[in-house]
Amino acid sequence: MQQLIRDFESAQLKAAEDVPVIKPGDTVRVKINLYEGRILPVIAMKKIQRIAAKGKSGREQKAERQQTFEGTVIGVQGSGLRQKFTVRKLASGVGVEKTFFVHTTRVAAIEVVRRSHVRRAKLYYLRDRVGKATRLREKRENVAKVD
Amino acid sequence: MINKIPATKIGMTTMFDEQGFSVPVTLVQPFTLVVTELKRPEKHGYSAVQLAFKETLRKRINKPQQGVLSKAGTEKILSKSYESRQDEIDALSLGQEINPAEVIGDWGKIKVTGTSKGKGFAGAVKRWGFRGQQRTHGDPDNRRPMSNNATDPARVFKGSRRPGRLGAKQISTRGLKLQSYNPELNLIAIKGAVPGPVGGTVFLTLMSKAEAK
Numbered sequence: 001m002q003q004l005i006r007d008f009e010s011a012q013l014k015a016a017e018d019v020p021v022i023k024p025g026d027t028v029r030v031k032i033n034l035y036e037g038r039i040l041p042v043i044a045m046k047k048i049q050r051i052a053a054k055g056k057s058g059r060e061q062k063a064e065r066q067q068t069f070e071g072t073v074i075g076v077q078g079s080g081l082r083q084k085f086t087v088r089k090l091a092s093g094v095g096v097e098k099t100f101f102v103h104t105t106r107v108a109a110i111e112v113v114r115r116s117h118v119r120r121a122k123l124y125y126l127r128d129r130v131g132k133a134t135r136l137r138e139k140r141e142n143v144a145k146v147d
Numbered sequence: 148m149i150n151k152i153p154a155t156k157i158g159m160t161t162m163f164d165e166q167g168f169s170v171p172v173t174l175v176q177p178f179t180l181v182v183t184e185l186k187r188p189e190k191h192g193y194s195a196v197q198l199a200f201k202e203t204l205r206k207r208i209n210k211p212q213q214g215v216l217s218k219a220g221t222e223k224i225l226s227k228s229y230e231s232r233q234d235e236i237d238a239l240s241l242g243q244e245i246n247p248a249e250v251i252g253d254w255g256k257i258k259v260t261g262t263s264k265g266k267g268f269a270g271a272v273k274r275w276g277f278r279g280q281q282r283t284h285g286d287p288d289n290r291r292p293m294s295n296n297a298t299d300p301a302r303v304f305k306g307s308r309r310p311g312r313l314g315a316k317q318i319s320t321r322g323l324k325l326q327s328y329n330p331e332l333n334l335i336a337i338k339g340a341v342p343g344p345v346g347g348t349v350f351l352t353l354m355s356k357a358e359a360k
């Protein structure tokens with residue numbers, strides 16, 4: 001039965017080549033798919049029927065947009081289907097953190113821009129620092145090894 | 148076609164919906180069904196279809212069950228039977244095999260019935276949600292049921308909330324939604340939790356429109 005659950009989960013995983021190895025301290029660029037509203041298919045169908053009944057066929061659902069979020073990975077939680085990573089960046093002087101599931105369709109692509117030398121699994125200490133203190137030493141030679 | 152199917156509870160996991168949001172789901176594996184009898188209003192007083200499931204060895208079933216199976220004309224040895232109450236039974240024939248995946252295609256809200264996990268002899272705090280007593284200031288025992296009723300009748304009223312056997316009872320969770328079906332693994336994903344232990348048998352029933360509201 002545990003094997004059945006594992007099979008069910010592995011069927012939903014993204015292909016290994018689409019998912020880079022993400023580690024704390026990495027600077028990543030995450031492309032996020034944005035869907036208009038949280039419309040479930042059943043409701044969407046009813047909406048389409050209602051619009052059709054009114055004769056307003058011109059109203060269409062907006063196409064999905066993509067957004068990019070670039071920042072430092074301050075932690076990776078979980079594994080497999082439930083693996084999540086937290087990205088922190090400074091937006092107009094305010095610290096912003098977003099946590100993503102690695103294998104969800106919301107995350108269209110993950111690009112590792114830079115890897116850094118860190119000695120912690122969770123870089124929460126970056127939250128208390130500003131400016132120059134948030135710099136991390138780049139990990140040059142290991143970039144080739146990982147890729 | 149059929150509005151009630153049996154399944155084995157496999158366990159809970161996560162999946163992503165169309166928009167990539169994570170959804171907690173329970174996986175259940177439905178059984179292949181065989182029609183063993185059609186109950187008609189003129190003969191039995193009501194309309195239903197009797198179905199058998201769960202393959203086993205010939206020596207494990209008794210003579211009456213063997214009779215039911217041979218009357219239906221099926222090769223399979225099935226140990227369990229149940230009835231699905233419904234009006235449309237003319238499309239079905241004795242011995243017909245039914246793949247539950249074809250049945251659940253247009254199901255909306257469902258009711259999941261199972262036998263809850265047995266908790267044994269449980270105290271009033273676990274069984275009835277009593278608050279217990281304070282844990283500090285020298286309280287010797289802080290999960291006692293305390294006063295329950297008036298003392299004047301000099302007896303305990305029936306149905307009082309006392310410690311006793313908890314769980315291992317039939318429980319239905321209503322208004323659950325089917326999230327997906329995986330044909331390769333024959334797994335149904337139901338959004339939310341369903342009663343009973345992993346490996347237990349649960350029944351998925353299509354809720355009528357009146358019930359679903």
